[in-house]
Amino acid sequence: MRALVVVHGQGRDADNYFRTALAAAFLAGALDDTILIAPRFASNNGTGCRDTLAANEVNWSCSGDSWRSGGVSASNKELTSYDFMDEILRKLARKDVFSNLKGIVLTGHSAGGQYVTRYEMANQVNDKLGVPITYVVSNPSSYAYLDPERPAGANNELRTFGDARNCTTYDNWPYGLKNRSGYTAKLSDDQLKQQLAARAVTYLLGEIDILPLGGFDSSCPAMAQGATRLARGQAFASYVAAKYKAQHKAVVVPLCGHNAR
Numbered sequence: 001m002r003a004l005v006v007v008h009g010q011g012r013d014a015d016n017y018f019r020t021a022l023a024a025a026f027l028a029g030a031l032d033d034t035i036l037i038a039p040r041f042a043s044n045n046g047t048g049c050r051d052t053l054a055a056n057e058v059n060w061s062c063s064g065d066s067w068r069s070g071g072v073s074a075s076n077k078e079l080t081s082y083d084f085m086d087e088i089l090r091k092l093a094r095k096d097v098f099s100n101l102k103g104i105v106l107t108g109h110s111a112g113g114q115y116v117t118r119y120e121m122a123n124q125v126n127d128k129l130g131v132p133i134t135y136v137v138s139n140p141s142s143y144a145y146l147d148p149e150r151p152a153g154a155n156n157e158l159r160t161f162g163d164a165r166n167c168t169t170y171d172n173w174p175y176g177l178k179n180r181s182g183y184t185a186k187l188s189d190d191q192l193k194q195q196l197a198a199r200a201v202t203y204l205l206g207e208i209d210i211l212p213l214g215g216f217d218s219s220c221p222a223m224a225q226g227a228t229r230l231a232r233g234q235a236f237a238s239y240v241a242a243k244y245k246a247q248h249k250a251v252v253v254p255l256c257g258h259n260a261r
Helices: 014-027 081-092 110-124 182-184 189-198 229-244
Strands: 001-005 034-037 103-109 133-138 149-152 157-160 200-206 249-251
Touching: 001 014, 001 081, 001 110, 014 034, 034 081, 081 103, 081 110, 081 182, 103 110, 110 133, 110 182, 110 189, 149 229, 182 249, 189 229, 200 229, 229 249
Parallel strands: 001 034, 001 103, 103 133, 133 200, 200 249
Antiparallel strands: 149 157
16 A cells, blocks of 8 residues: 655645646556545635635645745644644554555655655655655756855856855755754754755656746845756756765656646
């Protein structure tokens, strides 16, 4: 038995992501031995986000990077979005509940991909569960770089970012490791670097995810990582392999754009 946990995009449509996961498990002939979970990071601030919250359901920030980068809840300052996932994974790994669980796949698309790539490098449960975790990072708009270098030129050559004077936030969390808050603030830079490189990650990238659609991040710290989501994913995968010896995989899906399904 294995578990598939799927994190939604910025639309917070966990129901649609659950249907996609269900279809994937069906097509793989794995419905009988797969646990499917699609958590929701709901938001209701009365204006921009109007999710209907259940009694005692945690409320997350409507804007910004809070929930996708381990930030604190809008309704409970003691809880971060990564604490939430820690608890899900701990419950899955309980031998008295799922005694035959052999592996967990944690995946997310777009904003969910941002969540997963940063949670992968930061979480403190990966090595304690007794169940291996694989992370599948799909089409995020940005990544958390581990040092001041960024890709440049057609060959994604790594060099110190040349426009730091005009783009002063390029190396701040969640784009880099400076000025971290929330879950990751308690971790050292070295710990984040070691954890990112050591864990099992696949970057799943759409071949034609090259247009500024679907909440594309066009801010200067994001543009410092590449012009498109495809370019950013390929550059980051190359970067962590070259500089940090990460054994991660990058898979380009033919004819796929910015599409979770």
